[in-house]
Amino acid sequence: MTGFAHETRSRVSRYAGPIFTVFSDEVTMSSGGTAKRDVVENKGAVGVVALDDVGRVVLIKQYRHAVGARLWELPAGLRDVGGEDLVTAAARELAEEVDLRAERYHLLVDLHTSPGFSNETIRLFLARDLTPVPADSRFERTDEEADLEVAWVDLDEAVAMVFRGEITNAAAVGGLLATARARDEGWATLRPVDAPAI
Structure with missing residues (x-):
């Protein structure tokens, strides 16, 4: 039908x-x-689950005025640079928000964030083989990002934070749960970064 x-x-x-x-x-x-x-x-957005060699993910805590609170989130941002492909945008956000670079990216999931009233989508990537951005090349963070908190959290603990209600940002919930599932399946479900976007 x-x-x-x-x-x-x-x-x-x-x-x-x-x-x-x-x-x-x-x-x-x-x-x-x-x-x-x-x-x-x-415009849409991209986000990154950055996973290190010992199974920790990097989370940020940032003030979100619409909800009047600081939320645990993934490094993420708008697709606001003309002509920039999505994985490049994700790499830019990773460097700008948490001073990291990654050698490997895979596509985790695509999400419609609020389809009841918005066409916004976010594409979430898994980033691995991480290295720090050199100190003299780091992005100067301003506005809400000026005092964002950065934390490394074991992936299983981050998932537990979701279920305890400590992580409520929809993209972070989706990305963390997708990462845990992909890990448990030996990374076999990951897609290439250039898979067609929704």
Whole structure:
């Protein structure tokens, strides 16, 4: 059975900013009528689970104004550099946020972060064979990143933090659980970094 083909009958722009745009759409519904739906269109993001040789992952704790709290997260950021491929963006975020480089990257998972109202996606990579960025080449962190906390946590403990409710950032939850599962399967489920994006 094929699904109903929903169509956008009208679209009104509500807000346009540097990171996202908001529209109000009128959309045909499966029941035969139409409904109003607000949509946030976003640039998308990338994130990294950086895993060291003894099974630890690097986490950051950063202030997030929308929730008024500091959250444990993965190194991650917007896809806001024109023409930059996704693994290069992920490597840039890893260097900027936690002063690390990686020799090996694999694709972990692609996520729709809030599909009820946003088209935002995040592609999460696994990074291994880590080395520090030399001190004279490190990125100067500003704004919320100026005082971010960096911690190395055993992967199993990070998963336990998810289930204790200590890690609630959706990308971090998805990335950590995917990494633990991939490890338990001998890394056989990892995909190449250039797999088609969602």
